[in-house]
Structure formats: structure tokens, C-alpha cells
Amino acid sequence: xxxxxxxxxxxxxxxxxxxxxxxxxxxxxxxxxxxxxxxxxxxxxxxxxxxxxxxxxxxxxxxxxxxxxxxxxxxxxxxxxxxxxxxxxxxxxxxxxxxxxxxxxxxxxxxxxxxxxxxxxxxxxxxxxxxxxxxxxxxxxxxxxxxxxxxxxxxxxxxxxxxxxxxxxxxxxxxxxxxxxxxxxxxxxxxxxxxxxxxxxxxxxxxxxxxxxxxxxxxxxxxxxxxxxxxxxxxxxxxxxxxxxxxxxxxxxxxxxxxxxxxxxxxxxxxxxxxxxxxxxxxxxxxxxxxxxxxxxxxxxxxxxxxxxxxxxxxxxxxxxxxxx
Amino acid sequence: xxxxxxxxxxxxxxxxxxxxxxxxxxxxxxxxxxxxxxxxxxxxxxxxxxxxxxxxxxxxxxxxxxxxxxxxxxxxxxxxxxxxxxxxxxxxxxxxxxxxxxxxxxxxxxxxxxxxxxxxxxxxxxxxxxxxxxxxxxxxxxxxxxxxxxxxxxxxxxxxxxxxxxxxxxxxxxxxxxxxxxxxxxxxxxxxxxxxxxxxxxxxxxxxxxxxxxxxxxxxxxxxxxxxxxxxxxxxxxxxxxxxxxxxxxxxxxxxxxxxxxxxxxxxxxxxxxxxxxxxxxxxxxxxxxxxxxxxxxxxxxxxxxxxxxxxxxxxxxxxx
Ligand SMILES: Cc1ncc(C[n+]2csc(CCOP(=O)(O)OP(=O)(O)O)c2C)c(N)n1
Numbered sequence: 177x178x179x180x181x182x183x184x185x186x187x188x189x190x191x192x193x194x195x196x197x198x199x200x201x202x203x204x205x206x207x208x209x210x211x212x213x214x215x216x217x218x219x220x221x222x223x224x225x226x227x228x229x230x231x232x233x234x235x236x237x238x239x240x241x242x243x244x245x246x247x248x249x250x251x252x253x254x255x256x257x258x259x260x261x262x263x264x265x266x267x268x269x270x271x272x273x274x275x276x277x278x279x280x281x282x283x284x285x286x287x288x289x290x291x292x293x294x295x296x297x298x299x300x301x302x303x304x305x306x307x308x309x310x311x312x313x314x315x316x317x318x319x320x321x322x323x324x325x326x327x328x329x330x331x332x333x334x335x336x337x338x339x340x341x342x343x344x345x346x347x348x349x350x351x352x353x354x355x356x357x358x359x360x361x362x363x364x365x366x367x368x369x370x371x372x373x374x375x376x377x378x379x380x381x382x383x384x385x386x387x388x389x390x391x392x393x394x395x396x397x398x399x400x401x402x403x404x405x406x407x408x409x410x411x412x413x414x415x416x417x418x419x420x421x422x423x424x425x426x427x428x429x430x431x432x433x434x435x436x437x438x439x440x441x442x443x444x445x446x447x448x449x450x451x452x453x454x455x456x457x458x459x460x461x462x463x464x465x466x467x468x469x470x471x472x473x474x475x476x477x478x479x480x481x482x483x484x485x486x487x488x489x490x491x492x493x494x495x496x497x498x499x500x501x
Numbered sequence: 502x503x504x505x506x507x508x509x510x511x512x513x514x515x516x517x518x519x520x521x522x523x524x525x526x527x528x529x530x531x532x533x534x535x536x537x538x539x540x541x542x543x544x545x546x547x548x549x550x551x552x553x554x555x556x557x558x559x560x561x562x563x564x565x566x567x568x569x570x571x572x573x574x575x576x577x578x579x580x581x582x583x584x585x586x587x588x589x590x591x592x593x594x595x596x597x598x599x600x601x602x603x604x605x606x607x608x609x610x611x612x613x614x615x616x617x618x619x620x621x622x623x624x625x626x627x628x629x630x631x632x633x634x635x636x637x638x639x640x641x642x643x644x645x646x647x648x649x650x651x652x653x654x655x656x657x658x659x660x661x662x663x664x665x666x667x668x669x670x671x672x673x674x675x676x677x678x679x680x681x682x683x684x685x686x687x688x689x690x691x692x693x694x695x696x697x698x699x700x701x702x703x704x705x706x707x708x709x710x711x712x713x714x715x716x717x718x719x720x721x722x723x724x725x726x727x728x729x730x731x732x733x734x735x736x737x738x739x740x741x742x743x744x745x746x747x748x749x750x751x752x753x754x755x756x757x758x759x760x761x762x763x764x765x766x767x768x769x770x771x772x773x774x775x776x777x778x779x780x781x782x783x784x785x786x787x788x789x790x791x792x793x794x795x796x797x798x799x800x801x802x803x804x805x806x807x808x809x810x811x812x813x814x815x816x817x818x819x820x821x822x
Binding site for chain 1: 534535536585586591593594595596598599611612613614615644645647648649650675676677678682683684748804805807809810811814
């Protein structure tokens, strides 16, 4: 099953078990979604449950907040994360805060689907990652689907749960193939150990997990060490237990992310490691992130601006050698 | 309109279409990537609006190759930008959606729907403050008239009586969504009626567009405040190269194509201005040559150097600091 089909199936199943689930966004209905995630659903559930909205992101999220207040379970799609900036007032001031400000009297069972990341040559206004902003706001659950099975389970969970969730997808993953096991009971807040190892913990999420996995054989060969690879899956809250167990074993942490380095999400993970795991660490943590530049259109420059399997290998090997790993 | 101008508009329309057909071909060949939004079918509006608003600042969207060229930007540099080369107008960093040239008073190429509208309001304020009366034209699609910034801009521009021409290029669709599904009426000028003078023009008729834009520019130059012009157009292709446009019927498209702006202009040139087919063919051949040269230039140009990744983030060696 493709990643986009897994998302489609999650929405479909949630809609079939709970008639309060509605989907809204630009082109989500008749067109089937610009990444085909909602394809076929309007034929099944009708236009009252798949709402084609105008290009008005603030209202898409704002309306979803109101729907959720009134007892629906809206799944709002933002076509591309950059456009969600127009909705950040609703995401931060409303979606994240109403429950707290109302002393729990208001509950917002809603999801904002959030495709992001560097796709292929879409230039600076279509290429960003915003997990650092989202995770800086108390009151939002932030999930990052880098894996097909996780995408299915976590999205279904997010739709049927009572908390407001921002569900991050990566635009280059929609055609990724994977197995989905619907009978599994997957905990969306638990990090996924993609590969076990004993010398270095490499933490990542979304598409970078695949890039890390591509880099690992070469890294292991060059360093003569074994890598443990962890897909965080839930960015807020973070499964620190899994990280802690891994670090106790390996004593070394690398975080690989696609976002610009300054103020990035990975900085938070590394600062946790420094604060909480200092005595388990045998080496200074390493952060591999994108350059602090707007993402350029030209393919060579674009690739030079973000981590790739090649640069991930290079940086980790260099760091490993310097730290005597 | 005199013959020379009519001929020039025709030439630029043909050039625009051939340019885009070449861009389409090179997209499929993998020389161009990312989002490529073709303007085919809408050249009548794009070219005539640029020619009419000759002086003054222009803000527009990602569907802007034809406008950029009609504005005077070198087709070679535009094609090179689509190819992502160092010789491109944005040195390969912007691509198809981001063509800028302040020396031609052309400010993009913005890919955030409606995002350029408040910027144009600010520019119009600055122009008024600076005592320049050319005015500012901001172009956006029908889909951009449903966002908050659009309404905020109508309000601010009208209360401040800014020399701003709002132009809605209404092709009836925002990607796959028909405008009447997300707005209560087909013509978006209605939204501006409480704020300012509104006008409508057949966007498939280049001469009519030229005259309407001239008239609107005179109005905003006279100090009476902003004007809203709506041009009804058709795009023949999908929203971008990744859109198969299955939401539109063959019949609907055929009705569009029957109004083709280039063919229409050809008729005017032959009947009103007595041009012969050889002359038209010669213009077409010249346009094709220009496009071929642009492609050859783009193809032969170098990629940007790696160090360019870090250039132009901040202003180095600019004034006053
Ligand atoms: C704020 C924002 N939301 C969504 C998009 C995605 N998007 C790009 S173009 C487009 C449709 C715009 O339609 P319209 O304004 O009518 O212009 P047209 O493409 O028809 O010229 C959409 C939804 C975007 N670029 N920016």
C-alpha cells in the first residue's frame, strides 16, 4: 500500500465508524486532494462530509476549531505547510489554547493534516518545515508520519482522539510503499526503533529516516561500529524512554532533520540529551540539519541545502573519527 | 490602437505561447522541474495588461512567464531561470514561479495565493507618498479573492485612496475547484463594489484588455482611489504540469478555445490593419526563433556555483550602514 493510500484508508475507516468525522480543505472533495489522499471519499460520504473550501487557510483551521467545539471531528487539510502560516493564528491562539483557557470545558477533537518539507524543486515558498514552531506551542499534539504503517495507525488515532493534533506528512513520501497491518494496536506516541545497534543512536523523523537508513551501511562500514536508528514518530510529546534506553546503550547521539539548523527541532532533542543524559554520553551530540538559507529552486543547490544520504554519511563518519568512536 | 501597437501585442502573444509550448516540452524532457503553471489561453490578458500599464509597478502570481517577457524581461534569462541556470533572472534560485525585475517594475512571481496583494497596497502607498502618479497594478486569480488579505486590501486601499489597480484574472478555476463552488457568484468584482469603481473586460480580447487597463490606469492616476478590473479568461492547460484537469469537460474547453486570443488578434490584424498572411508568418517565425534562441541559451548556460547557496540572504555592501 502507498503512504497516501494508507492515509486515505485511515480517514475512510474513521469516517465509516464515526459520522461526526468531516474533512475540509482546498480541493479535498471532487478533486480528491492535491496529493490524492482523499480520493474517492466524496463518492462514499458526500459533499456534506468532504467540504471543498475556498483558498482561505485561516478559515479552514478556524472553522475546524468551531466544528470541533460543536461536537464534530474535523480533519482539516492544509495543501502545503507554507500556506498554513496564514492559519497559524488559529492553530496557536485558538486550537492550542481553548482547552486550557476554558479549564477543560472546551475539547477540540480535531486534526490538521500538514504536508511539508523539501519536495523537488518547488523553491522557497513551497519547501519548508515547521515542526519547531508547532512543538514550541503547548497544547498541540504533533505527529510526524515517516512510515506507511505508522501513517495509517497514527492518523486514525488522531482523528478519533479528543485532542487537537497537527499531523505532519512529508510531500516526498506519498508514493512510498509499505505494509499496513490494521490488526496491530500501535501506540502513536511510541518512537519506532527502525534498526537496532549498539554504538551510535541516530534519531530522525519523516523522510530523513529513509535517508539515514540509506546512509547507515556505509557509516557502519567506515566507522566499524553499529548504529541504532530511531524514528521519533511523535514530536510532541516525545518518547524520551525509548531515547533514554538507546542512549544508555550507545552513549552517542546524532539527530538528522530536514529543517534549517538555527532554532530547529533537533536542538531541543540535543538539549534534552545534554541536560538529562550527560553522564551517559561518550561524545558531544551531533546535529545534521539544513543550511540556514531559503530553499533554492536549482536541484544541485537544493540538495546542497539539505542533508542527503551522502552528507549524512560524511558528517557522521567525520564526527565518529574525531570523537574516537 | 495603432497598427504598430496591435502588431507588437500580437507578436508578444505569439512569443508567449511558443515560449510556453517550449517550456512544456522541456518540462517533459526533464530540463525544467518543480511547478510549472502555463498561461496558454490567457496571453491576451497577460500581454495587453503589461503593455497598457507600461509605466507603474506590477505585482503578480506564479503564472507569470508571459507577463515577465511582455514586461521587457529577456526571454533568454526567463527560460534560463526555468532551467535553473546561473544566467536565469533569479540566478536559478527562484524557478518558474519567481521571476522578478525591479528595473522593469515587475515584482514577481509570488507563489502564496493572495500574498502579493497587501504588498501591492504598500507599494501604492509608497508611490503616492513619493509623489509618483504611475500607479500600481496587482494581478491575482479568482481563487485569491476568497482570502482575508484580499478583503483587508480592498478596505485599506479604498480608505487611503491609493493609486492601485486590482486585477482579477478570472479563469473560473482554482486548481480543480470551480469558483462558483466556493464563492456565491461567478464575477468576483462584486466583492469590490462597496469599496471602489469596478470594471469588467473580456480577457480573451487583447485590444479590449489594453483599453480597459489604460482607462483604469488613468482613473487611479487621477487621484480618485483604487479601481477593480475583472478580466474573464480561460486557461487551456491544467493548473500546473502535475494537474491532468479531469474536472473540466471537453465541451467546456472547446468553448474556451473558440475564443482564442491569438486567432482573434490575427483577424483584427488582417481585417482592420490589412496585414497579409506572409507578414503574420514572418512574425511567428521571428517569435519561434526567439524561443529557440532562449532554449539554446538556457541549455548552454552553466549551473549556479555551490557558493551561490549562501548569497543574497542579506544585503552585503548595501547603502547606509
Ligand atoms: C495561500 C495558498 N494556499 C494555497 C495555495 C495552493 N494553490 C496554488 S495555486 C492555487 C489556485 C489559485 O487559483 P487562482 O487564484 O484562481 O489562480 P489561477 O491559478 O487560476 O491563475 C492554489 C490553491 C497557495 N499557493 N497559497
